[in-house]
Amino acid sequence: MIFREVEDRDLIAKARRGDVEAYNLLVSRWEKRVFNYLLRLVSNRPGSREDALDLCQETFLKAYQNLPKLEDPARFSGWLFRIAHNEAFSLLRRKRPEIPDGETPLEAQASAESPGRLFPLELSLAVDGALKRLSDDQREAVLLKVYQGFKFDEMAEILDCPVSTVKSRLYAALDTLKLVLSPVMVRGGQ
Amino acid sequence: MSCKSYDWKAYALGELDGPARSQADVHAAACADCREELAAVRMTLNALSTLRDEEIPRRIAFVSDKVFEPRWWQKFWNPNFAAACVIAGAILVHAFARPAENSARVQAEIDAAVNKAVAEVEARRAEQTERILSRYDERFTAMYKTTAGLVRQ
Numbered sequence: 152m153i154f155r156e157v158e159d160r161d162l163i164a165k166a167r168r169g170d171v172e173a174y175n176l177l178v179s180r181w182e183k184r185v186f187n188y189l190l191r192l193v194s195n196r197p198g199s200r201e202d203a204l205d206l207c208q209e210t211f212l213k214a215y216q217n218l219p220k221l222e223d224p225a226r227f228s229g230w231l232f233r234i235a236h237n238e239a240f241s242l243l244r245r246k247r248p249e250i251p252d253g254e255t256p257l258e259a260q261a262s263a264e265s266p267g268r269l270f271p272l273e274l275s276l277a278v279d280g281a282l283k284r285l286s287d288d289q290r291e292a293v294l295l296k297v298y299q300g301f302k303f304d305e306m307a308e309i310l311d312c313p314v315s316t317v318k319s320r321l322y323a324a325l326d327t328l329k330l331v332l333s334p335v336m337v338r339g340g341q
Numbered sequence: 342m343s344c345k346s347y348d349w350k351a352y353a354l355g356e357l358d359g360p361a362r363s364q365a366d367v368h369a370a371a372c373a374d375c376r377e378e379l380a381a382v383r384m385t386l387n388a389l390s391t392l393r394d395e396e397i398p399r400r401i402a403f404v405s406d407k408v409f410e411p412r413w414w415q416k417f418w419n420p421n422f423a424a425a426c427v428i429a430g431a432i433l434v435h436a437f438a439r440p441a442e443n444s445a446r447v448q449a450e451i452d453a454a455v456n457k458a459v460a461e462v463e464a465r466r467a468e469q470t471e472r473i474l475s476r477y478d479e480r481f482t483a484m485y486k487t488t489a490g491l492v493r494q
Contacts, residue, residue, distance in 0.1 A: 171405040186397040275391040329385045
């Protein structure tokens with residue numbers, strides 16, 4: 152008996168022939184990554200967890216329906232995130248962000264807090280807050296590059312824009328994050 | 342190269358290829374400002390990496406709905422199968438229909454040829470019989486005349 156790893160393209164081929172169980176296995180491989188991408192993308196909206204889960208389900212349903220149109224199974228991840236991106240932005244265009252009036256900017260919060268060692272949980276909360284303050288486009292660029300590990304050209308395909316646009320969004324986001332997080336990181340000893 | 346020509350964000354994000362990366366390494370070793378800029382980018386990326394992925398609250402799974410499943414004949418009915426059916430049909434028609442038609446036509450032609458041959462043979466025999474009979478007739482007449490002459494004498 153010979154064992155070999157079942158690759159995504161094997162599962163895609165089976166799913167294309169109507170094998171729902173093969174598709175479920177493919178979903179189980181990708182659902183956590185897609186869910187976290189969507190969760191962070193819509194995180195500055197109320198009910199973001201439920202929205203992210205609904206978007207995630209919708210993404211995988213649309214992916215199943217459009218699987219025969221996927222030309223190159225090796226590029227499944229980029230294709231899947233493009234569907235997720237489209238789903239998320241159709242929601243983001245409908246739902247405006249709700250940041251309560253008078254909320255203190257994160258920079259001010261960070262400098263106003265008492266000095267002392269920052270715990271990892273506090274730092275991750277600060278990062279979460281800082282990401283929410285980016286524009287949707289900038290936040291998405293950070294999510295795709297830093298958390299999902301896509302290359303610039305793959306990001307350009309997912310976002311359907313030139314590589315130069317991807318870089319300018321990402322670099323602007325990193326500059327903002329550096330500015331917002333540097334007081335926190337200094338206190339945390341990063 | 343000046344400091345501005347080095348993209349430290351791309352460097353820290355792993356987007357530079359081998360030669361560009363080596364060149365940047367050499368420059369960073371000699372330039373304190375660039376080392377500081379690179380350290381700031383790395384610090385930001387390290388901070389971002391503290392955010393952990395959350396578990397999905399409900400697993401996603403799909404079930405096959407029988408209502409939407411194609412019927413048994415629809416599973417087979419695709420362009421390739423249809424083409425195969427047409428070819429198989431043509432072969433069957435060729436195998437059974439055409440030979441039957443051919444054999445009937447050939448049989449008719451054989452029958453006609455045989456009938457024609459029989460008719461020709463019968464005509465020839467009738468002609469031969471006619472000739473033989475007329476020859477006997479002539480001989481009989483001659484013999485009769487000879488015999489009648491002898492009797493008169």
